[in-house]
Amino acid sequence: MGKIYVLDTNVLLQDPYSIFSFEENEVVIPAVVLEEVDSKKRYMDEIGRNARQVSKLMDQLRQQGRLHEKIPLPNGGTLRIELNHRSFQQLRDIFVEKTNDNRILAIAKNLSLEEQAKEDGKVVILVSKDALVRVKADAIGLNAEDFLSDRVVEINHIYTGYLDLYISTENLSRFYEKNELILSEITNHPFYPNQFIVMKDALGGSQSAIGIVDKTGKRVRRLIFDYDHVWGIKPRNVQQIMAFELLMRKDIQLVTMIGKAGTGKTLLALASGLMQTEDIGEYKKLLVARPIVPIGKDIGFLPGEKEEKLRPWMQPIYDNLEYLFNTKKPGELDAILAGMGSIEVEALTYIRGRSIPEQFIIIDEAQNLTKHEVKTILTRVGEKSKIVLMGDPAQIDHPYLDEYNNGLTYVVEKFKDQEISGHVKLIKGERSGLAQLAADLL
Structure with missing residues (x-):
C-alpha cells in the first residue's frame, strides 16, 4: 500500500x-x-x-x-x-x-x-x-x-581522510627503510587515493609513522612534505602535518579541510598559498574568498566602495594575514598587500562567470555553500590552479543546510576516491586553551 x-x-x-x-x-x-x-x-x-x-x-x-x-x-x-x-x-x-x-x-x-x-x-x-x-x-x-534524501552521508560517517593502522614492528622498520609498503601485505582494509595512514606498533611500542596512499590505492608512501615551517608556521599536530602535505603538493588540485574553530584551517591554507605564490612562484596569484552569510542579525547596508563594504565580512582573513605578516601598526597590512599585488581577497558573490587559471584559491566557510554553489565555484577553476575548500560543518548559518547536506560535505564525499583530491579532518584546536575548551563544551 x-x-x-x-x-x-x-x-x-x-x-x-x-x-x-x-x-x-x-x-x-x-x-x-x-x-x-x-x-x-x-x-x-x-x-x-x-x-x-x-x-x-x-x-x-x-x-x-x-x-x-x-x-x-x-x-x-x-x-x-x-x-x-x-x-x-x-x-x-x-x-x-x-x-x-x-x-x-x-x-x-x-x-x-x-x-x-x-x-x-x-x-x-x-x-x-x-x-x-x-x-x-x-x-x-x-x-x-525530515527530508533526508538530500543528505550526502549518514550521521557519523563523514570521511576523515586518515586512518589508524596497527602493524608489526618489522613492517614499520621496512617502511622507514624503503619509504613505502604494499597495502595488501599489511591489511585487507580498502583505502582511497591520498588517504593518510597513521601506522602504529601492534605490540604497543613507541615507534610510529605517517604515510599517504598513492594514486592507485595499493601502496602507502612516506610524506613528501619536509619543510621545517611554511611561511613561519610550524605544524603542531599530526593532522596539521597531513594538511600541509596536501596543501603543498602540486599534484593534488583540490584540498578539503574540516575542523572546529581554532584548528588552524585558514592559517595553514594562507601560509601554504603565500609560500607557493610569493616564494616558489608556483602560482601567479593567491585568491581568498568566503560566502557572505551573517552569524547573527544582518548589519544592513554598509557605506563606501566595494573593498570597504567587504572588509567586515573578510576580517577573519585579514586577521590571519596580519599574523602571518607580523604587522603591528594600523594600515600596515593594507600597504603590504597593495605593494605585493598578488593577493586578492574577494566575496564569492563575484565569482560567477569567472575563469581562474594559475591561482591558489582558498574558499573559507565553505560549509555555508549549497551543492549548486559549490559546483559553480569548482567549475570556475582554470588550468594549473589549486583550490582549497574548508570550514566547520557543525557551524552552519544557512537556514536550509545542515552538517550532512552542505556543499563542503558534498565535495568531501564525492571526491574522496579521486586522484587529484585530498581531505583531512583537523581535530585539535591550536588557537588557545580557551578556544579549544569552548569548541568542545559549547
Missing part, C-alpha cells in the same frame, strides 16, 4: 527535484506552498534560484495534465496540487492563527482523516525541514518526517 507525502515549502526550496524522491507514492503540494515559493522567486540567492526552478518544473509537469488532479511522475509515483481543502476546520481550536505553517498542517491532517475513513486508506506523512512543524504535527497525531 502506497503512502501520501505532503511537502512543506522548505523541502522544495532546499531541493526543487525533491518531488521525484518518493518512489511509487503520492506527492501532495498544498496551494499555500506554491504561494510561498512564488514569494521567493525574486530573491537573488540560492533560495530564489530554487524557487524559480520549482516554478519551471511545475510548468513542465502542467503539460501532462491538470495539476490539481493526479499526474504521473517518472519514478512511478503521482503528484497533485491540493487546492481549497477546508484548510482550517479541524485545527481551528488548536491553532488560533492562520499562518502558512498551520494551513499546511491542517491540509495534511484533513487528508489523514480522509484516508483513515477508508478501508484501504493510505498513510499520510508531512515532510518538512522545519523541526517545529514536525513537533506540531506530532502534537496533533500526524506523521511527520
Whole structure:
C-alpha cells in the first residue's frame, strides 16, 4: 500500500527535484506552498534560484495534465496540487492563527482523516525541514518526517581522510627503510587515493609513522612534505602535518579541510598559498574568498566602495594575514598587500562567470555553500590552479543546510576516491586553551 507525502515549502526550496524522491507514492503540494515559493522567486540567492526552478518544473509537469488532479511522475509515483481543502476546520481550536505553517498542517491532517475513513486508506506523512512543524504535527497525531534524501552521508560517517593502522614492528622498520609498503601485505582494509595512514606498533611500542596512499590505492608512501615551517608556521599536530602535505603538493588540485574553530584551517591554507605564490612562484596569484552569510542579525547596508563594504565580512582573513605578516601598526597590512599585488581577497558573490587559471584559491566557510554553489565555484577553476575548500560543518548559518547536506560535505564525499583530491579532518584546536575548551563544551 502506497503512502501520501505532503511537502512543506522548505523541502522544495532546499531541493526543487525533491518531488521525484518518493518512489511509487503520492506527492501532495498544498496551494499555500506554491504561494510561498512564488514569494521567493525574486530573491537573488540560492533560495530564489530554487524557487524559480520549482516554478519551471511545475510548468513542465502542467503539460501532462491538470495539476490539481493526479499526474504521473517518472519514478512511478503521482503528484497533485491540493487546492481549497477546508484548510482550517479541524485545527481551528488548536491553532488560533492562520499562518502558512498551520494551513499546511491542517491540509495534511484533513487528508489523514480522509484516508483513515477508508478501508484501504493510505498513510499520510508531512515532510518538512522545519523541526517545529514536525513537533506540531506530532502534537496533533500526524506523521511527520525530515527530508533526508538530500543528505550526502549518514550521521557519523563523514570521511576523515586518515586512518589508524596497527602493524608489526618489522613492517614499520621496512617502511622507514624503503619509504613505502604494499597495502595488501599489511591489511585487507580498502583505502582511497591520498588517504593518510597513521601506522602504529601492534605490540604497543613507541615507534610510529605517517604515510599517504598513492594514486592507485595499493601502496602507502612516506610524506613528501619536509619543510621545517611554511611561511613561519610550524605544524603542531599530526593532522596539521597531513594538511600541509596536501596543501603543498602540486599534484593534488583540490584540498578539503574540516575542523572546529581554532584548528588552524585558514592559517595553514594562507601560509601554504603565500609560500607557493610569493616564494616558489608556483602560482601567479593567491585568491581568498568566503560566502557572505551573517552569524547573527544582518548589519544592513554598509557605506563606501566595494573593498570597504567587504572588509567586515573578510576580517577573519585579514586577521590571519596580519599574523602571518607580523604587522603591528594600523594600515600596515593594507600597504603590504597593495605593494605585493598578488593577493586578492574577494566575496564569492563575484565569482560567477569567472575563469581562474594559475591561482591558489582558498574558499573559507565553505560549509555555508549549497551543492549548486559549490559546483559553480569548482567549475570556475582554470588550468594549473589549486583550490582549497574548508570550514566547520557543525557551524552552519544557512537556514536550509545542515552538517550532512552542505556543499563542503558534498565535495568531501564525492571526491574522496579521486586522484587529484585530498581531505583531512583537523581535530585539535591550536588557537588557545580557551578556544579549544569552548569548541568542545559549547
